[in-house]
Amino acid sequence: PYKCPECPKAFKGSSALLYHLRGHTGLRAFRCAQCGLAFKWASHYQYHLRQHSGERPYRCPACPKAFKNSSSLRRHRHTHTGERPHTCG
Structure with a gap:
């Protein structure tokens, strides 16, 4: 190891x-050519670039909403299913 x-x-x-x-x-x-901000992780850099472009590639299949990252879409989809994955027991 x-x-x-x-x-x-x-x-x-x-x-x-x-x-x-x-x-x-x-x-x-990972440094942004537009504003100079720098990131440790490629995924954070990609998300940041969408702040400039306005791109929202993750579309909800149940409504017109779209999101900048998959985790936001996943969280949003619970509004349609009623699922509450993080409730206290």
């Missing part, structure tokens, strides 16, 4: 460790 030198976590592959290490180093490899 590949052990993190900063915390107790270990990983099966070196690429997973390198991905994890970005959380410790503060390295922000």
Whole structure:
């Protein structure tokens, strides 16, 4: 296993460790050409780019709403199903 030198976590592959290490180093490899903001994670960078473009690629199949990321769509879909996945028991 590949052990993190900063915390107790270990990983099966070196690429997973390198991905994890970005959380410790503060390295922000993804810089927005429009405003200069920089991000550690590609997914956060992609979401940020949609702030500039207005793109909302995740469309609800039950209504006209669209979202910038899949997790927002997933959360929204509960309004149609009535499902409450995080209720207190």
